[in-house]
Amino acid sequence: GANLPGEGRIAWKATGAGEHPLPGEAAAWRSRRAWTVRVSDLPAPLETEPNDTPPLASLVPLPAAIQGRLDAAGGHPDTDCFRFTARRGVAYLLETTASRRGSPADTRIEVLWPDGRGVERVRLQALRNSAITFRPETSDETGIRFENWEEMELNDLLWCRGEVMKIFRAPQGPDSDTVLYAANGRRAGFFDTTPMAHYVDEPVYLVAPLDPGAAPVANGLPSFTLFHENDDAARRDLGSDSRLFFTAPADGDFLARVTDSRGFGGPGHAFELMLREAAPAFSVSLRGAGATVAPASGQSFTVTADRRDGFEGPITVTIQNPPSGWRVSSPLLIEAGHEDAEGVLHAGVGATPPSDAAWDAMTVVATAEVQGRPVAMAVNSLGRPKLAAEAPRIRVHLDLPAGAGAASGSSNAALELESGGTTRARLRIERLAFDGVVTFSVDNLPHGVIVENLGLNGITFLADESEREISLAAARWVQPQERPIFAVEQQAGRQTSPPVLLRVRAPDLRAGNTRAPGAEGR
Numbered sequence: 001g002a003n004l005p006g007e008g009r010i011a012w013k014a015t016g017a018g019e020h021p022l023p024g025e026a027a028a029w030r031s032r033r034a035w036t037v038r039v040s041d042l043p044a045p046l047e048t049e050p051n052d053t054p055p056l057a058s059l060v061p062l063p064a065a066i067q068g069r070l071d072a073a074g075g076h077p078d079t080d081c082f083r084f085t086a087r088r089g090v091a092y093l094l095e096t097t098a099s100r101r102g103s104p105a106d107t108r109i110e111v112l113w114p115d116g117r118g119v120e121r122v123r124l125q126a127l128r129n130s131a132i133t134f135r136p137e138t139s140d141e142t143g144i145r146f147e148n149w150e151e152m153e154l155n156d157l158l159w160c161r162g163e164v165m166k167i168f169r170a171p172q173g174p175d176s177d178t179v180l181y182a183a184n185g186r187r188a189g190f191f192d193t194t195p196m197a198h199y200v201d202e203p204v205y206l207v208a209p210l211d212p213g214a215a216p217v218a219n220g221l222p223s224f225t226l227f228h229e230n231d232d233a234a235r236r237d238l239g240s241d242s243r244l245f246f247t248a249p250a251d252g253d254f255l256a257r258v259t260d261s262r263g264f265g266g267p268g269h270a271f272e273l274m275l276r277e278a279a280p281a282f283s284v285s286l287r288g289a290g291a292t293v294a295p296a297s298g299q300s301f302t303v304t305a306d307r308r309d310g311f312e313g314p315i316t317v318t319i320q321n322p323p324s325g326w327r328v329s330s331p332l333l334i335e336a337g338h339e340d341a342e343g344v345l346h347a348g349v350g351a352t353p354p355s356d357a358a359w360d361a362m363t364v365v366a367t368a369e370v371q372g373r374p375v376a377m378a379v380n381s382l383g384r385p386k387l388a389a390e391a392p393r394i395r396v397h398l399d400l401p402a403g404a405g406a407a408s409g410s411s412n413a414a415l416e417l418e419s420g421g422t423t424r425a426r427l428r429i430e431r432l433a434f435d436g437v438v439t440f441s442v443d444n445l446p447h448g449v450i451v452e453n454l455g456l457n458g459i460t461f462l463a464d465e466s467e468r469e470i471s472l473a474a475a476r477w478v479q480p481q482e483r484p485i486f487a488v489e490q491q492a493g494r495q496t497s498p499p500v501l502l503r504v505r506a507p508d509l510r511a512g513n514t515r516a517p518g519a520e521g522r
Helices: 024-028 356-360
Strands: 018-021 036-039 064-069 079-086 091-097 107-112 120-131 157-160 163-169 178-180 203-209 223-227 243-247 252-260 270-277 281-287 298-308 315-320 326-328 332-334 340-347 363-370 373-378 394-399 414-418 422-431 438-443 449-451 459-461 467-474 481-489 500-505
Touching: 064 079, 079 270, 091 107, 107 243, 120 157, 252 270, 281 315, 281 363, 281 373, 298 332, 298 363, 298 481, 315 340, 332 340, 332 481, 340 481, 394 438, 394 481, 414 422, 414 467, 459 467
Parallel strands: 414 500
Antiparallel strands: 018 036, 064 270, 079 252, 091 243, 091 270, 107 252, 120 203, 120 223, 157 163, 157 203, 163 178, 281 298, 298 340, 315 332, 315 363, 326 340, 363 373, 394 422, 422 467, 438 459, 438 481, 449 467, 481 500
16 A cells, blocks of 8 residues: 555464554554455466556456556556456456555446457437436435336336436426436445436436347437446445446457546555456345334335346345234335335334334244245344334325225225226324314335325425315336335324235236326426
């Protein structure tokens, strides 16, 4: 590293891969933070200069954690090329560690053919044109306003100056943004493109990937070729470090090229390039454990997936053995490509405080299929929630429409909804000690199912209101499924309704579908 003492050497034995604190002798070295060393269990070759051009690229083994430095000698930006051998159809992960370790390097990764040409990843055909409107946007914003948004649907891909975004939610009113897919709280990129800032009136195109070898349609709009390259990781979890997934189109040698995205360099611009086969995996964590739940009411919790090495499949979270008199949302589905799902723990009428042993008997398990293999793992539990001594100020009920059958709190209650259609539900409250305005959301809806006709104020009960009907609408592409949904209020401690089963089924083609084409997701 830079600025270490001339005789600064410590003998120390690592106990495994990861971050390790240095022993006490390092305290004598001046530092703004504790000294740590990153230890890898991969071979860690040092780069060999010169390696600035493809013919000079040095061959590195796989897997490897290559140690390099972007040292701009002579005032020229440094480029480091590494040659590796890949197998057709195998997915590889390339990831840099630089800024996370204090290096000033802002790395950029590319995968090239041996002659230095970029390896094409995908070609995108523009289908409609649009533009950024209303305000400029930073690279972090998840809500953007677009021209011609009425011609867009959920899950559509948008291209803007090399960045590819994906629509998560359509505007909910005249003064509302189009919400884009996010990762780690910031806008996510797709095809490993890097989110960036955009200006007002910047051109945007709704795009679709072309099949390999297919020619773009001559529709008067451009097509865009994306190569295997990345500046900042698309999932926004590495700061200014880079992550790139590369599936080899052929057997043979390829080049990994590392540069500084600004052209900077110097003795302190160190980096590590990890290069290995991708190993898709996941883990799930539960937030909201140990809640205090009011009698005959509920509190929500969230299960969040940590997706690794490109795993984007669906994950099912099953919660079993709730104490007697208590209900919990189960199973919960974290949809493919999504990060979380919401559930509710509800204390029934007459529920009593369970023993610690009763809470400890609950199990939370996440299951998914990863590369054709079933994978199951334990998730942290709901802890030991407490039953509040006092009743809530509001109780919330989400029911079937009047006269439609079972009431809120019944395990037999189920809302029926066809793909491409709508259904009604009844939302009501018991005002026990709250007379003000109450607003609501309906949570854990499948992606593509929305509460229709929200208006500017969403689901709102005025001070003299305690009941209303709401309408749920499903996009045509929502697949048949069952999932527990619930309503939650925002003004009196976020009290929730009991979970209610929403059953989405395929449309009855014999009856016809009168829903207007393109109306879903609005």
